[in-house]
Amino acid sequence: MKVNFEINGVAKTVDVEPRTLVVDLIRTKLGMTGTHIGCDTSNCGACTVLLDGRPVKSCTVLAPMLEGKKVTTVEGLAKGGKLDAIQEGFHAEHGLQCGFCTPGMMLVGKALIEANPHPTEDEIRWGISGNICRCTGYMNIVKAIQHAAAAKSEAAGVA
Amino acid sequence: MFPAAFDYIAPASLDEVLDLMSKHGDDAKVLAGGQSLIPLLKLRFATPVVLVDIGNIDGLEGIRRENGHVRIGARTRHRDVESDTDLRGTLDVLLDAAPLISDPLIRNMGTVGGSLCHADPAGDWGAVMLAVGAEFVLRSSAGERVVPADGFFEGPFTTGLRADEVMTEIRVPVTTGRSGGTYLKLERKVGDFASVATAVHVVLDDDGRVASAGIGLCAVGSHSIKANAAEAALVGQTPSDDVISGVARMAADAAEPKADIRGSAEYKRDVARVFVQRGLRTAVNRAQGASA
Numbered sequence: 403m404k405v406n407f408e409i410n411g412v413a414k415t416v417d418v419e420p421r422t423l424v425v426d427l428i429r430t431k432l433g434m435t436g437t438h439i440g441c442d443t444s445n446c447g448a449c450t451v452l453l454d455g456r457p458v459k460s461c462t463v464l465a466p467m468l469e470g471k472k473v474t475t476v477e478g479l480a481k482g483g484k485l486d487a488i489q490e491g492f493h494a495e496h497g498l499q500c501g502f503c504t505p506g507m508m509l510v511g512k513a514l515i516e517a518n519p520h521p522t523e524d525e526i527r528w529g530i531s532g533n534i535c536r537c538t539g540y541m542n543i544v545k546a547i548q549h550a551a552a553a554k555s556e557a558a559g560v561a
Numbered sequence: 562m563f564p565a566a567f568d569y570i571a572p573a574s575l576d577e578v579l580d581l582m583s584k585h586g587d588d589a590k591v592l593a594g595g596q597s598l599i600p601l602l603k604l605r606f607a608t609p610v611v612l613v614d615i616g617n618i619d620g621l622e623g624i625r626r627e628n629g630h631v632r633i634g635a636r637t638r639h640r641d642v643e644s645d646t647d648l649r650g651t652l653d654v655l656l657d658a659a660p661l662i663s664d665p666l667i668r669n670m671g672t673v674g675g676s677l678c679h680a681d682p683a684g685d686w687g688a689v690m691l692a693v694g695a696e697f698v699l700r701s702s703a704g705e706r707v708v709p710a711d712g713f714f715e716g717p718f719t720t721g722l723r724a725d726e727v728m729t730e731i732r733v734p735v736t737t738g739r740s741g742g743t744y745l746k747l748e749r750k751v752g753d754f755a756s757v758a759t760a761v762h763v764v765l766d767d768d769g770r771v772a773s774a775g776i777g778l779c780a781v782g783s784h785s786i787k788a789n790a791a792e793a794a795l796v797g798q799t800p801s802d803d804v805i806s807g808v809a810r811m812a813a814d815a816a817e818p819k820a821d822i823r824g825s826a827e828y829k830r831d832v833a834r835v836f837v838q839r840g841l842r843t844a845v846n847r848a849q850g851a852s853a
Contacts, residue, residue, distance in 0.1 A: 403569065420569030420612065421602070442562055444600060445752075447666060456640075456669040462599045463670065464592075466569050467616065510666070531751045532664025 407468040409434075410478030416465070424460040424468060425449040428475060436476035436505050440534070447533030450506030451475050457510045459532070476505035479512065487550040487557070488512040497546030499537035506533045511547040519555060521547070564602035571614040575621075578613055578727060579702040585611050586724040592616070593636050596663070596671035597679040621674075621729060624648075631655075633731040635674025635698075643668060650851055651735050653844070654742035654762050658689045661744065664752040674728040677713075680720045680784060683754040687714055687785025688777030689744060690731065692760035698730040699723075707732070714784035738772055740764040741847025745836040746779070749823060755780040756823035759812070759836040763800070765848045771795050776808075776841075780823075781816035781833050788812035791837070800845045809838035 406415050409432065416431055428437045428451070437460060440448030444462040451460045452474035479486040488508045491497065498504040507530060514521055514529040521529065526547050527540075535543060572578045582589055590609040592598055593616075601607040615621060621636035624645050631652060633642070642648070643659035662668055662676075662685050676686045677697065690697075690710040697713060699706050699722060713721050722728060742762035746755050758779035766772040774795040776788040791811035798804045813834035818826045 419566065421564040421566055423563060423599075423603075426563065442603075444596065444667065447664075450666060453669075457666050458670050459666050462596060462667075464569070464595065464599060464612075466571065467592075467595065467614065469571065528660075529665060532666040 403466060405466050405469050407471050407473060409473045410475060418465045420464065420466050422465040424451065424463040424465055424473075427465045427468075428460065428473075434475055434477050438502055438505060440502065445534070446503070447506045447510070448503055450509050450533060452509055452513055455513060455516070457506075457513045457532075474509065476508060479508060486512065487554045488515070488547070490553060491546040491548075491550030492543075495542050495545040495549050497539070497542045499535075499539045503533055503535045503537075507535065507543050511543075511550060514547065515551045515554060519551060519558075521551060523548070562603040564599075565605055565608045567602075567609050568611045569614065570611060571617050573617050575615075575618050575700065575727075575729070576702075578615055578618060579700060579725070581611065581613050582727060583702045583725040589613055589724075591678070591727055593675035594638065594670040594672040595675075596667050597675060597681065615727065626735070629735055631733045631735055633673055633733065635677075635728045635730055636672045637674070639663075639668035639671050639673065639676075640665070642673060650847075651740060652693060652733060652742065652762070653740075653847055654689055654692055654744050654760050655733070657742070658685050658744035658746075658760060661685065661746045661748075661758075667752075673731060677731070678720060678722055678728050680714055680718050681754070682717050682782060682784050683780040684785070685744070685746070685755065685758060685779060688758060688760040688779035690733070691777035691785055691787040692742065692762045692775035693733050694762075694773075694775055695734075696732045697728055698732065699726045700729050701726045705729075711787050716783050719784070736764045736773065738764045738766060739848045739851040741844040741849075741851060742775075743840050743843045743847070745840050747832055747836070757781055757818070757829050757832040757836065759833055759840050761837060761840040761844045763795070763841065763844045763848055765800075765845070769799060769849070771798050771800055774808075776812050776837060778812065778816050778833055778837075781818040781829050783817070786815055786817070788815040788837070791815060795841075800841065802842070805838055805841045805845070808841065809834045812837040
């Protein structure tokens, strides 16, 4: 069946079997491998993408459910060669070790800051509670999101 | 993992959905947020011939206040309950339960009606809806019926929903008296299913006695359990610590826990007792602090 949606600002029409999972559509059909497959059981969050701006687990969404919707993957974060604030934050605070959870963590962090520009540490920890870092590098992930929130506030002149 | 093949239909109207359900019956499954159904499809525990996506149907999403009820569209996401802070003071138990359901990403997709119809014995909304005395609106092409939450849950993943029916709304009565409630959940790690959880909701009369009480138990039986005898024992009483302790013991007696990796049956029953006791204290305190 045909599914029309937008991914990282680009309109797409794909022809897929209805049973196709969004993560497989993105990785296999679209060849974008920044979205990872970790547990494949909606536990780990490695497959996180933004669906109409909200983080979801793409291993637990069917491709036809994307009809008319907007998807953002990690490939859509940087704009014109400039890193997004959340990417800058993960860079500055060394918010990754092996890097496998990082795309998901960054997308969750970005959505969190957009909904709540000044999150407390507790709110950040709740916000990433659906994403597992198996290196257990949570300290720096929290710092990275705080860094991005502070940078965005400063840029907006409200720090 | 990927599901077995199915036909996918996303109708534009509820009538069309109901026609499909009456035509296909047990061969069809309704897809709402998919956060319980898609894992079942991937494991091939569920192999429907037709998947009917209700994502395009207007009017199934959102929380409205009407005629003494809070009316929750069946496709309302968990996160939309979580963020509806107006529920504080009237239906604390809903607002306390929502953020404890799975994790934030699942709550962005998963729906209240989907969770209730899935009827996992460890699903959170079942116990909550039993505690607040909710009713469920079930539609089929033959018409509409409104059934109480009490009696809806029949067994593991089994409800009174007929194969041709779709849940469209959850109606929660809002009482005019002072009320309070809460949801307490024990989980092995954040985002896990409940080892044990309890939902309580009390309404006090002008004399400070309990006018009505609801106690729902989660993950301690083959389905969500309403602790009827404990509720009845609380009504009419001044909710002292002694009364609450006794009621909590009765509620624990209504549990039918089974030993598993989350704990022994005795442990779970005792957690249920302690949680109902703590929950009722919180509920009563909140009700006492609330203005009518």
